[in-house]
Amino acid sequence: MRLPDVLRHSWVLAAKDLRVEFRSRTAILSAVVFVILAFVVFNFGRDPTAVPNVALAPSILWVTFTLAAILALNRAFHLELENHALDGLLLAPIDRSSIYLGKLIANLVFVATFELIGVPLLMLFFNVRLLPYLAPLVLLIALATIGFVAVGTLFSAMTVRTRFAELLLPVLLLPFMILPLSWGVQATVRLLAGRPLSEIAGWLNMLAVYDIVFVGLALLLFPATVSE
Amino acid sequence: MLRTGRWITAIALVLLAGVYVRALLYTPVEASQGLAQKIFYLHVPAAIWAETAMILVGLASVVYLFTKDPRLDRFAASSAEVGTVFCAIVLTSGPIWGKPIWGTWWTWDARLTLTLFLFLIYVAYLLLRSAVMDPATRARFAAVLGICGMCEVPFIHLSVYMFPTLHPMPIILQPGRPKLPGSMLTTWLLSLGVFTLLYVGFVVQRYALSYLREQLEAVGGEVGHA
Numbered sequence: 001m002r003l004p005d006v007l008r009h010s011w012v013l014a015a016k017d018l019r020v021e022f023r024s025r026t027a028i029l030s031a032v033v034f035v036i037l038a039f040v041v042f043n044f045g046r047d048p049t050a051v052p053n054v055a056l057a058p059s060i061l062w063v064t065f066t067l068a069a070i071l072a073l074n075r076a077f078h079l080e081l082e083n084h085a086l087d088g089l090l091l092a093p094i095d096r097s098s099i100y101l102g103k104l105i106a107n108l109v110f111v112a113t114f115e116l117i118g119v120p121l122l123m124l125f126f127n128v129r130l131l132p133y134l135a136p137l138v139l140l141i142a143l144a145t146i147g148f149v150a151v152g153t154l155f156s157a158m159t160v161r162t163r164f165a166e167l168l169l170p171v172l173l174l175p176f177m178i179l180p181l182s183w184g185v186q187a188t189v190r191l192l193a194g195r196p197l198s199e200i201a202g203w204l205n206m207l208a209v210y211d212i213v214f215v216g217l218a219l220l221l222f223p224a225t226v227s228e
Numbered sequence: 229m230l231r232t233g234r235w236i237t238a239i240a241l242v243l244l245a246g247v248y249v250r251a252l253l254y255t256p257v258e259a260s261q262g263l264a265q266k267i268f269y270l271h272v273p274a275a276i277w278a279e280t281a282m283i284l285v286g287l288a289s290v291v292y293l294f295t296k297d298p299r300l301d302r303f304a305a306s307s308a309e310v311g312t313v314f315c316a317i318v319l320t321s322g323p324i325w326g327k328p329i330w331g332t333w334w335t336w337d338a339r340l341t342l343t344l345f346l347f348l349i350y351v352a353y354l355l356l357r358s359a360v361m362d363p364a365t366r367a368r369f370a371a372v373l374g375i376c377g378m379c380e381v382p383f384i385h386l387s388v389y390m391f392p393t394l395h396p397m398p399i400i401l402q403p404g405r406p407k408l409p410g411s412m413l414t415t416w417l418l419s420l421g422v423f424t425l426l427y428v429g430f431v432v433q434r435y436a437l438s439y440l441r442e443q444l445e446a447v448g449g450e451v452g453h454a
Contacts, residue, residue, distance in 0.1 A: 151376065158369045162359040171355055172373065175348040179383055210383060217379055221372045224293050 006101065009094040013102025018109055020079065027075050031068055031114045038064040039118075039125050053126040058188035061122055062181050065141070066148065068118075069111050070170050070177075073152040076103050077160040090226055100222035104153045104215075111145055133191045136200065140187050143207035144180040147214060151176045154218040157225040176214075183207055230440070233433030240425035247419045255415045267325045269416055273423035274317040275343065279381065281311030281427065282346060285353070286378020289371035298442070301367035304374055306434035308353050310427055315347040342384050349377040363442070 021028060042060045080086035089099055119137070123130050130137060152173050159169045187203040251269045285304045292300040322340060323333040334340065353373050360366035 154372065154376070158356070158372065159359075161365070162356070162369075164359060168355065168359055172352045175345055175352060176376065176380060178345070179380070179387055182387070206383075206386065213379060213383075214376075217376065221293075221375060224368045224372055227368070 006095050006098045009098035010101035010105060013089075013099060014105035014109070017076070017079065017102070017106035021106075021110065027072070028110060028113055031072055031110070032117050034068050034071060035064055035114050035118045036121065038067065039121060043125065054128050054192055057122060057126050057128040058185050058192060060126065061118070061188065062144075062184050065111075065115055065118060065145070066174075066177050066181050068114055069145070069148060069152065070173060072110050072114075073107060073149065073156045073173070074160075074166055074169055075110075076107050076153060077156050078165075081160060086226070096223040096226060097219045099226070100153065100157075100219060103157075104150060104218075107149050107153050108145065111149055112142075115141055115145065128192065130192075136191055136197060137188065140184055140191070140200070140204065140207070143204060143211060144184040146211045147180040147207060148173070148177045150211065150215045150218050154222055154225065157222065180207060180210060230433060230436035233429055233431075233436055235429075236425060236432060237429030240422055240429050243422045243425065244419075247415065247422050250418065251415050255411050261329055265325075267321050269419040271318060271321045271325065272416070273420040274314045274321070276420065277423050277427050278311050278314035278318055278343065278346060281307045281314060282349070282381060283378055285311065285374045289374035289378075292367065292371045293375075296367075298363075298367065301370065302435050302438045302442075303431070304370065305357060305438060306431045308350055308374070309434055310430040312347065312350040312354065313430070314423075314427070315343060315350060318343050319347060345384050346381070349380065353377060363445070 039060065042056070042064070046056060077086070080089060090096075119130065119141075122128065152169070155172045155176075156169055159165045159172060162168055183203040183206050187200040190199050247269060248266075251266050255266075257265070284307045288300045288304040288307065291297070292304065319340075322343070326335070327333050353370060356373055357366055357370050360369055
């Protein structure tokens with residue numbers, strides 16, 4: 001199948017998922033509320049006199065986004081289980097990798113939505129100055145998100161058809177998320193400390209390589225997770 | 229085959245005892261670390277095989293997805309289980325060495341973190357296997373995770389070099405001559421050989437066991453899944 005076809009099919013699929021999401025809005029609202037609650041939990045889970053906000057802000061940001069992304073990823077293929085919709089998708093005369101790409105795009109939009117709400121909320125709640133570093137921070141979050149959503153979309157296609165899907169996905173995924181998370185935290189700490197951009201270039205490169213490797217790998221491996 | 233595996237394991241365990249007799253009685257005591265250094269003969273070969281086992285799981289998984297040969301899936305499952313055990317050996321022997329030398333059982337040091345990661349990926353792999361009922365689906369899912377696990381290893385390696393480290397740098401695999409006395413090197417190489425034998429023995433046993441289980445499942449017997 002030609003590349004334009006694959007891209008077109010995956011966009012149709014992603015648009016379908018997003019339309020379902022936009023009409024019900026339950027999942028995205030839950031994810032946003034989860035992000036807010038996680039911030040609140042972090043606020044009460046520390047001693048504000050002992051740890052300054054700016055020191056903790058990168059950890060709060062990344063841990064919250066990681067956990068919220070896992071919740072979001074559980075949803076992606078669950079949608080297709082109802083009425084055996086997945087079988088219908090697999091019967092469609094489209095390339096299997098476009099199913100993966102479609103799900104990946106929909107998941108990325110979904111995760112990006114609550115991240116978009118999370119960043120300003122972090123500034124508000126914890127009084128950290130992110131605005132001067134916004135452009136590199138957005139790049140950093142985007143690269144890390146692509147990495148763990150790529151692996152997560154692949155794994156959720158498997159876990160959704162196992163017992164204890166909700167529990168198994170984090171167990172499989174977290175070992176793969178910790179690396180982008182740790183690079184993200186390290187780079188964010190340096191950004192917030194006002195270090196020059198050249199200092200975070202190493203982490204940005206690592207994230208970019210991670211993205212390329214795992215998106216490519218997931219495209220190759222995805223057919224094996226759905227074939228009967 | 230099960231019997232062969234048992235024999236290999238038994239011989240390897242006897243040889244391991246022999247290696248330790250040699251290590252304790254006939255190998256010089258390291259000047260700065262004293263007796264604690266003796267754990268090195270257990271720790272390093274186990275670590276080498278823990279990582280090699282993951283790579284073998286990944287390679288077997290790649291070939292499995294092409295050929296769908298159940299033998300490769302059985303091998304991958306066996307190798308993963310043995311790798312988990314070796315990781316556990318590394319993670320327990322490390323702190324025993326770390327307490328007298330570093331003064332702490334655990335630190336978030338690069339290499340410790342690496343082994344922990346490896347252990348977590350192994351555990352996830354085994355959990356995924358136990359959560360899927362259908363053998364063909366189980367094999368495909370496990371293969372996907374195994375390949376991802378193998379591809380993660382270089383990233384962990386790269387990543388740990390970006391962290392500050394307390395861990396001793398490689399002594400044997402380094403440019404130029406190994407920087408340790410010949411008798412220590414001999415003991416260590418013997419130990420590596422014994423661990424190779426242990427790996428083979430465990431995997432052969434585990435492989436034979438899963439083969440028997442599959443036979444039993446095929447005739448409708450009730451067994452725990454692997």
